[in-house]
Amino acid sequence: MAAQINPSILSADFSRLADEAQAVAGADWLHVDVMDNHFVPNLTLGVPVVESLARATGTPLDCHLMIEAPDRWAPQYVEAGAGSVTFHVEAAAAPVRLAREIRAKGARASMALRPATPIEPYEDLLPELDMLLIMTVEPGFGGQAFLDIMLPKIRRTREMISKHGLDLWLQVDGGVSASTIEQCADAGADVFVAGSAVYGAQDPAEAVRALRNQAEAATGKASWACDH
Numbered sequence: 001m002a003a004q005i006n007p008s009i010l011s012a013d014f015s016r017l018a019d020e021a022q023a024v025a026g027a028d029w030l031h032v033d034v035m036d037n038h039f040v041p042n043l044t045l046g047v048p049v050v051e052s053l054a055r056a057t058g059t060p061l062d063c064h065l066m067i068e069a070p071d072r073w074a075p076q077y078v079e080a081g082a083g084s085v086t087f088h089v090e091a092a093a094a095p096v097r098l099a100r101e102i103r104a105k106g107a108r109a110s111m112a113l114r115p116a117t118p119i120e121p122y123e124d125l126l127p128e129l130d131m132l133l134i135m136t137v138e139p140g141f142g143g144q145a146f147l148d149i150m151l152p153k154i155r156r157t158r159e160m161i162s163k164h165g166l167d168l169w170l171q172v173d174g175g176v177s178a179s180t181i182e183q184c185a186d187a188g189a190d191v192f193v194a195g196s197a198v199y200g201a202q203d204p205a206e207a208v209r210a211l212r213n214q215a216e217a218a219t220g221k222a223s224w225a226c227d228h
């Protein structure tokens with residue numbers, strides 16, 4: 001699969017969301033950070049905004065739920081029009097049941113790990129998922145510095161995906177930029193969320209293209225991709 005770039009609207013102008021989505025129309029997905037001020041110490045947006053955004057843009061929505069009780073709320077984001085819904089395993093009561101429900105409702109099911117959450121206990125759950133998100137910052141805010149101590153976890157996850165022959169996307173989120181995206185691609189990530197690196201750029205569409213080119217060049221040289 002080619003590298004995918006998902007701009008995060010957390011770094012966009014919230015009073016002009018439809019225009020900001022249009023500004024990155026060449027992106028693969030639009031990353032929508034939902035925060036409830038309980039799971040993380042920040043508050044962003046919810047189901048009604050996702051519903052409006054889904055109507056306003058042709059770019060599929062990748063909803064990252066940083067909320068308590070995702071078992072209760074995640075299905076509503078599928079109904080609101082999200083093409084992919086990510087819940088945090090630390091907050092989910094029944095992650096397998098929830099992933100199955102998201103898929104049954106017609107969206108891609110994805111599970112996120114905070115930086116301190118290991119992948120190993122969840123190896124058996126991977127076939128239930130369409131994407132795994134490894135956070136490369138502590139969730140809650142855009143513009144934070146990339147945690148390079150997450151690179152071994154990305155590598156180990158990519159090895160698990162290969163070992164089991166899974167068709168599972170591996171997303172990284174937090175501090176992904178021109179200076180860090182190549183390390184992520186080399187370690188095994190294939191879906192890259194970028195907020196400040198896209199919306200902080202003079203030309204967001206060009207930033208998406210440049211990041212994608214960098215990621216694809218690094219993937220081309222990576223040993224994990226050569227094995228395929």
Ligand SMILES: O=C(CO)[C@H](O)[C@H](O)COP(=O)(O)O
Nearest residue numbers: 139140142143174175195196
């Ligand atoms: O989930 C997130 C924060 O919790 C955001 O998606 C992420 O931080 C994107 O912003 P940036 O690329 O500026 O780090």
Ligand SMILES: [Fe+2]
Nearest residue numbers: 033064173193
């Ligand atoms: Fe996010």
